Amino acid sequence: MLNEINKQLDTLFHAYEKNSGTNICTHIYLDGTPMNLIFIKEDGKFSRLVTTPDFSEWMANCTGDYKKATPQIKRLAALYGVEFDSENGSLFLRFRRNEMTIAQAVMRMVQAIYLVCGLGPV
Amino acid sequence: MQAQALNEYIGQGIKREVYKDKTLLYLPFYFGENTSEPLCLIWSKDGTLSDGGRTLLELKKRLGDITPYSERIGNVLSSLGLISLEGGQKLVIKHFQTCIQGEQTYIDYLGGLSKLLRAISLINVIDTIEVDKYGEVSLC
Numbered sequence: 001m002l003n004e005i006n007k008q009l010d011t012l013f014h015a016y017e018k019n020s021g022t023n024i025c026t027h028i029y030l031d032g033t034p035m036n037l038i039f040i041k042e043d044g045k046f047s048r049l050v051t052t053p054d055f056s057e058w059m060a061n062c063t064g065d066y067k068k069a070t071p072q073i074k075r076l077a078a079l080y081g082v083e084f085d086s087e088n089g090s091l092f093l094r095f096r097r098n099e100m101t102i103a104q105a106v107m108r109m110v111q112a113i114y115l116v117c118g119l120g121p122v
Numbered sequence: 123m124q125a126q127a128l129n130e131y132i133g134q135g136i137k138r139e140v141y142k143d144k145t146l147l148y149l150p151f152y153f154g155e156n157t158s159e160p161l162c163l164i165w166s167k168d169g170t171l172s173d174g175g176r177t178l179l180e181l182k183k184r185l186g187d188i189t190p191y192s193e194r195i196g197n198v199l200s201s202l203g204l205i206s207l208e209g210g211q212k213l214v215i216k217h218f219q220t221c222i223q224g225e226q227t228y229i230d231y232l233g234g235l236s237k238l239l240r241a242i243s244l245i246n247v248i249d250t251i252e253v254d255k256y257g258e259v260s261l262c
Contacts, residue, residue: 009147102132107149
């Protein structure tokens with residue numbers, strides 16, 4: 001059994017190339033839909049992790065209107081140091097690579113997704 | 123190429139120790155500014171996954187008495203399902219979902235891990251959020 005567990009753990013937070021950029025598979029599924037992250041290298045110092053459009057769709061459905069729910073989403077996401085882009089309905093984390101490792105940034109995003117995805121209608 | 127490099131960077135921040143009877147998975151879970159020690163999750167050889175009691179320990183360290191939050195914690199666990207609280211401290215998953223992919227079936231251990239991390243993420247900030255019996259989250 002541990003062999004199978006370790007085999008599956010090999011794929012934890014696995015990055016892969018897509019036409020739209022580099023994605024990170026989080027293994028978060030909401031109603032069967034994967035909530036993955038897009039990695040964006042901004043310049044020499046900063047990187048950004050952003051949720052995919054699937055997340056925005058989820059938030060639109062669960063809150064009824066994520067623009068109306070923006071204050072709550074922002075406050076919840078801030079508990080894990082993550083920001084919310086109310087125009088695109090995405091969570092994002094901009095981080096300096098010498099202050100936070102990519103694994104730490106991924107965990108923060110994962111934690112924020114778990115928190116805000118439970119919001120109900122506003 | 124960027125994906126490959128990224129996998130290496132992520133791998134550097136997520137440690138794993140594999141023993142005959144267990145696997146320890148160290149994740150850089152963010153518990154707050156005051157602790158930088160990674161979260162150690164324990165997979166036993168019988169497939170049981172546990173947080174070793176760390177989540178409630180961190181909560182007690184930060185809040186002292188956590189009994190006022192018992193109902194909310196209970197709501198988190200019952201709404202997510204499969205997770206139990208052992209000895210009043212440890213979050214444990216013993217059962218995992220079976221998935222079907224094509225003609226093959228497999229046990230989704232990562233799904234169980236994901237569920238546990240979701241519970242930990244909510245319980246870690248349980249003094250700031252309300253969680254009803256359906257698992258719906260709102261701010262206090």
